[in-house]
Amino acid sequence: MSALLSIENLYVNFPTRFGEFVALDGVNLNVAAGEIHGLVGESGAGKSTVGAAVMGLLQSPGYVASGKIVFAGENLVGLNNDAYHRLRGDRISMIFQDPQTSLNPLLTIATQMIETIRQHRHVSASDARNQAIALLAETGINDIEKRIDDYPHQFSGGMRQRVVIGLALCTEPELIIADEPTTALDVSVQKQILKLIRTLCRERNIGIVLITHDIGVINETADRVTVLRSGRVIESGNTKDVLGKPKQTYTKELMAAVPRLDKRLDRFKNIVGEDDKVIDDSWKVPLASASFATQWLLSEKNEGNERNSHPLLTVSNLDVTFNSGQASWFGKNKGFKALSNINIDLMNGEVLGVVGESGSGKSTLAKAIVGLVPLSAGSMEFKGKMLPAGKHRDRHHPSRRVIQMVFQDPYSSLNNRKTVESIIAEPIRFYGLSHDEVEIKKLVASVLELVGMPQRAMLKYPHQFSGGQRQRIAVARALVARPEFLICDEPTSALDVSIQAQILNLLKDLQQTFGLSILFISHNLAVIRQMADRVVVIKNGEVVETSNTEQFFSAPSKTYSQMLLSETPSLVF
């Protein structure tokens, strides 16, 4: 089989001040025409570097150290800029991750399409326009003749991504590199886009390199798959074989770490990182240990932590409207209703999963509960007492300690200018849980050990840690306040699957040890399946369905829930 694109023993290096960093370490890859080749791996695996190397768009100072990239019989390595320029966008196209930024917001769709077509083909503007219309119609945009003169912001995310695909197609390329084409999209849109990519690939006989971190996407879309790790090819072959019967340990572990929709596991198997340094246990605070942390955290009896059917938190008829009350200078400002008529009960010791697409109001719900967002109607009750909302909640209100939150983005939820010690010690000092500096230090070290970090970490700053480690620190910070109720707002959506598995394991363990009640917010149904006892589905600020997890995943009662479930890429073979 003659390959359309064949990468042979490719090495890409990035010189840094710490020496040469080898981003691609002898990568081999073959893509045939009419085939979708999935490139999967965790962040830092070098997936995008492969794409950039093929496009000749390696970011400075990266360079191809050795190896060949053969495209249709021609070696692209060392090709000069002019030749590359003729190739790029003509015979090789690219689909980017974020349709918000890959289209120029100041030009109409028509202008951008026609410009690209005429760049590579000698056709008149009106011919180019007709071509553009035909192409966009093919990508499934309705009513395109009217909409082609619109600006990108007038399209929804999914529609924009279709335009981007249309742009990539408009020079009839032989190869398309799609770098995380659906990561920024909701599951329902993702499914349609993937279907479109597959159809185009078959009909036009285009070779597609599909770069993604999402194994579910690969499973549903790709013909063949290559698993990358740290710039090396771990395993390559037919999708069914590689994902269904993985041969290499890493692939097996990766597959085990992916949360499954079809069944609930007690724990994930942890992937031991190959380049994780041996944990430095030499530095320790005297007498500090994970068991000391557990003991201290349990020393004060929290009645909210007993598992029973008393509601811990009751949210009734909750409305949140943004921008209400402020009359705009330009006409009426009706405000945007983020949440309307929300009713939720959270029992003691229960994990309640909240699921919904982006913009459904999941995070607003969390913010309303912690008092960051004012309510426009409704009330909240916590442990049988009124819970004041927004500004009405006193700074010293007791709920401020017992309700703690773990945020989505571990890169912005920790103060980069504070040591880990002062980050974790802050709640202890702030809530006056201990005044003894020696004890505080011991506690910080112990809690770090409890969340699976070396005690030495307390001396460092957040930027010295990876995303997963930062999220552990964030969990530790929430934990030392001795909370009864933990709100986790997409705690793993910024993390790789193997790290996600570790954090989910950690949360499960902590939940069991301390009997925490958790409100677990996620857009990922599979994660919810693994974590939650009950599920609340939210759509456009309204509760669609509330039911037990097992019941929900086996037989969802509402059409919207059924649609969500069927559109989530699954790993069932």
Place this chain on the structure above:
Amino acid sequence: MIESLRRWSIENELVYLFLRSPGALLAALVALLCVGGAVLSPWIAANDPYDIASLDILDSLIPPSWSDGGDARFLIGTDDQGRDLLAAILYGTRLSLLVGFLAITFASVLGVTVGLMAGYFGGRFDAIVMRIADVQLSLPAILTALLIDGIARGVLPQGQHDNLMIMVLTVAIGLSLWVNFARTVRATTFVERNKEYVQSCEIMGMHPFRIMFVHILPNTMGPILVILTVDLAVAVLLEATLSFLGVGVPANQPSLGTLIRIGTEYMFSGEWWIVIFPSAMLILMVISINLLGDFLRDALNPRIR
């Protein structure tokens, strides 16, 4: 030892970039010499230019020692009062830097506080304070300084003028420079305010001032550091300008600006050294501080690099 130093210079990005930037190294050396000479002037200068008793009017207007009529006692000549120009420059630099540092401290404390509050609270406070800043920014800094200086002279009792002049200059220069700090800090605070670590502080019920000064302030230090250096140069220049115009420090305690003013009177009568050497000192100092500021701005801003 050397090995650990080398490793430190690689791990610390700022040090790494600094050691590989010849311009910044040279500027740091010159700035260090200027500041060092100024600080140590009472010990390294041959005589005390402020001590009127030690001055001899017969020594006035002696050219640099290498030219005709030069005197070995005065390396770069003397001024019209018979002051050793080198000593006068060292003492003058000291005075200029003292006023500069005091003014910049005043401006940064005021500007950072206002900027933090405007950025954090937003709303009406932000609108009012920032409009004041806009108005002030539309006036040249020297005008603001002159205005405040003039008011202070009118208000303060006659006999106190000379003693309080440094304080007056500090306030005048500080008030004309706080806007830079306020605007920059406000912009950074806007960004930091929406980060989740600030939200987590709010959820805990922390006092807004604690959030501002303990949590947000350290995260705005990068831009503040840049403005500190750049505006230090501006403050030194402002002081020199005010003294040049004769509204700065008293004439018996000449700063660089005063020396330049004295020098201009003799510029065309052949006594060129009185204006050239203080001016050269001022230029050297301001350029080196500015170069350091530019280096910091580039090094701390990952986008430019």
